Amino acid sequence: MSVLLLAEITNGALSLDQTAKAVTAVQALGDITILCAGNACSDAAAMAATLAGVSKVLCADDILYGNDLAEPVAALVVALADSFSHIVAPATASAKNILPRVSALLDVMVISDVTEVVDPETFDRPIYAGNAIQRIKSLDTQKVLTVRTAGFSAAAQTSSAPIENLAVAQDPGLSTWIEDKVQQSDRPELTSAKIVVSGGRGVGSLEHFKIIEALADKLDAAVGASRAAVDSGYAPNDWQVGQTGKVVAPELYIAAGISGAIQHLAGMKDSKIIVAINKDEDAPIFQVADYGLVADLFDVVPALTEAV
């Protein structure tokens, strides 16, 4: 058995956390080859080669792979697929765009958001916004899966696997990239931060969201948001936590002005410690919170920022 693992690469840089956690998740499945596809991604390949348990790194460095377009990256993965029993990627937005395409091209049913690899054919995955866990056995000869990384620890950087450069696969020429609108931030990544501070509709406005951000910065935390906060324009889309946003499992998750809808809980209920700040004592978020504070967030969030 052997694994081809598609590394998460953004603008040529390796997302070490996501990739290293995916390596841990599939360690038991056999020899791991990492595929780095990107533009100017040779540093990413060098970093991927340090991950413990990786036996080889393939580097496809070309502008064609620079913007994560699904068609060319899927074509590349399919061209390499033959020699692997498992094709894997961390369950990022990028991989969720690409791997189902790979899967259909190989006539295989994709296994999305795997939370546990039980054996080479059997996997656990959440369904119904995490309200049920399904254990399935894949009957396909090849397996294509995305791994929900939040529950795995990152593989150490102790290795030095060989790197092989790849020729470019064909460009299907179907899509072109126009632009990225990405906010640069010095804050930790939402999906790998030790502490996440999230705000919901209760925060009330874009200006007021600053008090959530101030607490996050004091705690060296990432900032999250509920869908209602994003829909209302208080926070950018990439801060959304939940069934259809990001899944996080930090040491500490602080939810302020968030009611605790199941779709939100789906993205954060595996956090180690949950703190809820809400002025409604009946808010469902208190049912999953380790520590609840029934209060107006405009009083307690600044006070908390002051005191920690």
Added chain:
Amino acid sequence: MRVLVPVKRVIDYNVKVRVKSDGSGVDLSNVKMSMNPFDEIAVEEAIRLKEAGKVTEIVVVSIGVKQAQETLRTALAMGADRAILIEASADVHNDIEPLSVAKLLAKIVAQENPDLVLCGKQAIDNDMNATGQMLSALLGWSQATFASEVALEDGAAVVTREVDGGLQKIKVKLPAIVSVDLRLNEPRYATLPSIMKAKKKPLTIQTPEELGVEITPRHELISTSEPPQRSAGVIVKDVNELIAKLKDEAGVI
């Protein structure tokens, strides 16, 4: 131009899911079922494109049990023109896998020749997030997933996509598959007169056998279980007590 919108009948997003005690799945008997929320958004987008004069016909298609006719009628009442039901199962608990759904949809695409397929980003029951990408692969079409903005141009669609770092704008050649995200639009409610009118709109029924598609599942369900439950902790009285707990009891700050 013609748009095809696949709509799935799923458990209503407000219903609390109950895992059956024998581990065979989630209890779907006598629970409220609705159109997958993402698919409502896809239908709405198609209607807006039609209202803007860019689209001439909207065909909706659903794959599943015969009760999915209700879902199709809802889409027709919103403003779709025609519906196709692919009756693929008699049991509401039997979910058709995205690979099979994509193969069936590929056949419908061959029949209907749409220029654009607008589907949901994910079905909120199986949470697969795969069908659109798979259909696109099978057809060799371009794909734009997780759309929060769609603009049609000559022979192409310009799509803003919600990605992990923010937003990405791409241009895809038509015909294309676009999967829609939550912030694309706010779907309308069907009015009573339009619900009446929808009863007369055409709805045809086909089967996987007629379409020549094999839908044997590739995933064998071993078990369905409840996730570990969290229990409510304590209510603290003020910020100082909270900080003390986080420092001394939990050790997280």
